[in-house]
Amino acid sequence: MFKIIVVDNYDEASSEAFKVMKEEVVGNDKPVLGLATGSTPIGLYKKMQADHKANGTSYKNVVTFNLDEYIGLPKDHDQTYYTFMHENLFDGLDIPESNIHIPVGDSTDVPAECVKYEEAMKEYNIDIQLLGIGANGHIGFNEPGTSFDTLTHIVELKEKTRQDNARFFGSIDDVPTQAITMGISTILKSKKILMVATGENKADAIYGMIKGPISEDCPASALQNHDNVIVIVDKAAASKL
């Protein structure tokens, strides 16, 4: 079931998302947040940091799980999601490092890391999972064609994705070929889901997620099977609904 909130622009989307997140953080003794990377959550994360600084909202009891991570890069590489999350969110909060979970992409046993990550989430139960959406409807690194039954798993990155990301690395050869991602089944286990999308290039994906057939062709359409999804979209992303 979707609760759809349409706003005017990116900043308003970030403010609405912040309200939802803050409610979770202050309303729970031990809030468990599922987090995402990408450009969409940056505005929300800035607001969380600003609120912590101005109002002292504490993250000491907050536990987090990130959706995904590249395989093969050392943690401190400037393109890991580990680095992204520390720079854009965690370094500006009082969250203990031991409460932060991000798949370990430079693990010597990646399949075992996937199992371990899934087990850890089972133990904690994510209260709210933040998601962005790809223009093709992907969620996490779950591209079209991914089974809805998937748990945390290894994905081969598409050539197109690697080329798109080459600008962040020295050359295409430096772009990882694989990643670890929560699966679609993993994402659906979260008690609540918060999807944020802005811009016209997300309009088809948002339409497919909400109004399209439930199909592996649009991974986000799996969210139609979840009973508590908050969707925050600007007018451009909502334009096809």
Ligand code: F6R
């Ligand atoms: C991020 C992630 C991706 C992004 C999606 C949208 O951890 O798993 O699915 O949420 O690619 O990215 P942006 O927000 O950059 O448009």
